[in-house]
Amino acid sequence: MPLPITASIPVAPIKSERENVKSEGRAIGEFSSLVGQSTAVSLLEGAIATNRIAPAYLFASVDGVGKTLAARIFIAQLFDTNNLANHPDLLWVEPTYLDRGELVNQSELAHSEVKPKSPPQIRIEQIRVVTQFLSCRALTAPSKVVVIQDADRMAASAANALLKTLEEPTSGSIILISSQPQKLLPTIASRCQAIPFHRLNGSNMIRVLERLGNAEITNDRAVVALAAGSPGQAIAHYNQLQTMPKALLEQLELPPTNALSAIRLAKEIDTMLDFERQLWLLDYLQHRWWQVLSNTNWVEKLEAAKVALLKMASSRLVWEVLLLGN
Template sequence: MTNLFEDLIGQPLAVDLLKAALNRQRLAPAYLFAGPDGVGRRLAAVRFLEGVLGAGQQAERQRRRLEERNHPDLLWVEPTFQHQGRLLTREEAEEAGITRRTPPQLRLEQVRSISRFLARQPVEAERGMVVIEAVEAMPEAAANALLKTLEEPGHGLLILLSAAPERLLSTIRSRCQLIRFLRLAQADLNRVLEGCGAVAEHDPPELLAMAAGSPGALLEHRRQRAGLPEELTGRLASMRDQPMEALALARDVCEALDGEQQLWLINWWQQQLWARGAGDRPLQRLETLRRQLLSFVQPRLAWEVALLELTTGK
């Protein structure tokens, strides 16, 4: 148990709480691992479940099975996209080249599958184990179904991962033991990046600011930034009071980027504007654009109106 969490860097409070639960064998039915994306919540969940299994001589094998998510008593649930009657994770959607207009969601049928999973007899472990990623990404019906599962978890163990716990129903939060995860100090962030061979060498200031102490977020921002055409970001940074240019830029953004990339571009642009001291108005207008894209407003129209307003100052 001493070295179980040795690769979880920069989270001493979370480690102490999880170790105490394992050492005393006093496990809560449900845990809420709350904190920014990319600071070790998934790794902590795997290591904690490893401790729950108490693998002994089978420790290496159990660790591998948990990391690969193929343990028979583990159900790992991720938000999904709906495509032609199928639910696809983010990775599956990317591999299939499916255009993603809005972020993925945890869906009612996924939450119902959790109840069915916990109702069956475990194959090897003493209890069924469920990890739910981005648990805040649920519509109301799915949230209510999850609440019912938390009210009657049986002998199961649930770990909810959330970067925005304030968006969860208060009744869901109250049924979970809260484990807080913090943003990493710069030295810890560098240690994590070195460990995965991704040292922060010459990251632009806006990416470092967007990551805000999260190595996982920094890696994701690097990936998103690399996928953006330089020509588009250059045009955004040097927009002039030219309505036709604004309309052309709106067209090109919508043709070149899918929905998730457009949302990331808004984040990047807001950070650029904030760093330049552009004031509240353009930042708020981009926030309105974000809400419109998430509300199924026609993307090109939303971008056209936003860029016209930002270039003309109206």
Template sequence: MVNAVVSSAFTPLIGQAPAVELLTRAVVQNRIAPAYLFAGSQGVGRSLAARCFAELLLFNPQKSTASLRHRIQQGNHPDLLWVEPTYLHQGKLLSPAEAAEAGLKRKSPPVIRLEQVRQIAQFLGRPPLEAPRSVVVLNQAETMAEAAANGLLKTLEEPGQATLILLAPSIDALLPTLVSRCQRIPFYRLSEENLTQVLTQAGQAEILQQPQVLTIAQGSPGEAIASWQQLQAIPSELLDAATQIPRSVRAALELARQIDKTLDTETQLWLITYLQHRYWQAQAKPGLLQQLETARRHLLNSVQPRLVWEVTLMAMVDL
């Protein structure tokens, strides 16, 4: 029964054979590490792999496998804690979905906060209720500030009867002290064939006809879907204006005002990536790309978005 569960757990995951091999071997040999780092680009299957692995770690022979999978998907298993970056609004932590539902204009990207790391410690302070061990997944672990990362370090040193899974784009995105306490599992960008399979199965085959979106995605189905959604969310008039280099300072200031007024910061960050690809393909001017990369850095550092765009677009007038 256990072997059957192991062999079928990763069936939904496409194109990540090395990761599947490492994780299934750990379960079969009963050599499960206290912490794992799933390192790879966003949208290539890290989150899905974490759910599949959690299914193995939380497996209880007395419980239905189908029921376990459903509870994991719904996020209501008592021994699984899934941690996402959050926004702080009026003293409350909101997930990106909750922030969007509340209609908040998000001025900075969400982060994993010290308070959430403390919640992890509390969660692991009790023994598992149903499963052989507790499981904690930290999505976008690279968003942790230093205080939160240091707090997590203490938990990694003594996780107890638990396994932690950190999802990050690379080992360089985390503090070396965190990385050193995790077993690294590599995730790679998908081949064109696997990308096509994932998008088709997800009902997103229309994206395959969008070369600009596929170029941005670079083998990441999740990035392809997110980019397609972002592209559709930006008003066509604004997108057309943004893809043209302003002809005057006045035009640059007006475009900056429209971008700041219409788009939240996350969408502005995506727009920078989109413009970099468009400008490079159309004009191949390194100066334009550098101006946009500087704008991205300022936005990530919470500089006032309108000011960032004014400076960036006015500089483009002279390029």
């Protein structure tokens, strides 16, 4: 008996914030709103023009370069409608947290103060829903489509279940979106048509950020360097920067020049910032101090501090060792 689709298996919202790249005011069905991804656009437009839609696709690249936007445009053109919200022939799946026996989409907790103890994952229960969904005929669209966001976060059991689904003929297509495709089962990746996405060059980065109303980000060279060609990551890093205590950032414009300042700063960082924000600050300072000092020693010290922090060393001690190393 097929598994019933119930409210306990959450469905992700169509408008994902993972990529932070939107349609720039155009109709979402236009590939012209996707900047700097000519190869992906050519492949997807060709599939629609020839009506040769693959059973499975793999949209792979770093976060924030337009993979989710491309999926929405592709589906909108395939379905011949811009109204994808609650479409009966579209299922959008994303990793979930297990909270008091209920599955909660990762996007629902993205801006919550709740800090889950384990990372989100795509679970076998969700893949069972995918399998059932694809076993039925499309209602209004030419075929059904399932999008699996962050597909590399699949649990082992979920991956094996998805592989079985991919091996069997269905009445629709599956789009896997991944920023770490190397983590997918090779047997899953080999059954998908790869749609490559790339980091944007400088001019395209500026173009996208300006159209999204984030032109001010281009003035922060450290944030732009951190983003490494990803407009979505540039926005995420800039937003993270805004959450940092301004007085602390001002004190870290340059490395401290005396031991007393170093010890005081280490204490402030340990007290004011949680683990994730400390990791982010180390990345930010790598770019910031390199641009100001052009000193590879500081880059290496900051990287060593990050490694130590990830090994669960005392965060205050990590910062003291780093900042006293002037």
